[in-house]
Amino acid sequence: MTLIAVSKTFPAAALEEAYEAGCREFGENYVQEFEAKRPLLTRLHGARYHLIGHLQSNKARKAAELFETIQTVDGERLARRLNEQQRPLDVMQRPLDVMIEVKLGAEESKHGVEPGEIGALREAIAGMTNLRLLGLMTIPPWSDDPEATRPYFRQLRELGERHGLRALSMGMSNDFEAAIEEGATHIRVGTALFGRRQRP
Numbered sequence: 729m730t731l732i733a734v735s736k737t738f739p740a741a742a743l744e745e746a747y748e749a750g751c752r753e754f755g756e757n758y759v760q761e762f763e764a765k766r767p768l769l770t771r772l773h774g775a776r777y778h779l780i781g782h783l784q785s786n787k788a789r790k791a792a793e794l795f796e797t798i799q800t801v802d803g804e805r806l807a808r809r810l811n812e813q814q815r816p817l818d819v820m821q822r823p824l825d826v827m828i829e830v831k832l833g834a835e836e837s838k839h840g841v842e843p844g845e846i847g848a849l850r851e852a853i854a855g856m857t858n859l860r861l862l863g864l865m866t867i868p869p870w871s872d873d874p875e876a877t878r879p880y881f882r883q884l885r886e887l888g889e890r891h892g893l894r895a896l897s898m899g900m901s902n903d904f905e906a907a908i909e910e911g912a913t914h915i916r917v918g919t920a921l922f923g924r925r926q927r928p
């Protein structure tokens with residue numbers, strides 16, 4: 729079980745503090761915001777950074793340079809762009825870790841592939857030598873009741889099993905317990921660690 733400390737909107741000092749408390753995995757939503765923070769984090773040896781916000785193809789190069797894992801791959805075009813990137817020397821030796829973002833609960837989530845599209849995207853990524861597909865990620869429709877969200881977590885686990893994908897990134901501050909019970913391998917926790925964000 730990997731705890732991802734979601735540090736979007738918080739300054740580099742907040743990541744340092746979390747690192748000192750033992751956090752090694754961080755989640756950020758915006759490429760531009762993290763590009764500004766990244767040079768301030770050189771002391772965080774061994775820290776790994778996950779992009780958990782939507783990624784536009786035109787920012788794929790920058791994202792591949794900045795992040796260890798892109799959790800929000802939602803199409804073959806974006807995957808191909810990521811696969812084409814020349815990554816910096818220190819990370820070029822290994823493939824870029826990616827997850828497929830899955831859209832569950834239709835209308836509310838803007839991004840992600842439909843469950844029926846996972847197979848084709850998985851096949852496409854399997855042929856991309858610079859990418860390593862870890863598993864699936866989802867952001868279910870928001871609810872303050874974890875029991876309302878639980879069926880989505882269960883659904884993601886079933887999809888992972890069906891497609892032979894082990895990693896499941898699901899669960900946030902208000903519902904990570906339910907996500908863990910349903911098989912989450914990565915939980916993404918912001919507010920419960922850093923407090924409330926000033927801006928979205």
Ligand SMILES: *Cc1c(COP(=O)(O)O)cnc(C)c1O
Binds near residue numbers: 736757781900919
């Ligand atoms: C902001 C964010 C989180 C963290 O949400 P909290 O409720 O603050 O824990 C997790 N996942 C994604 C995709 C996010 O954008």
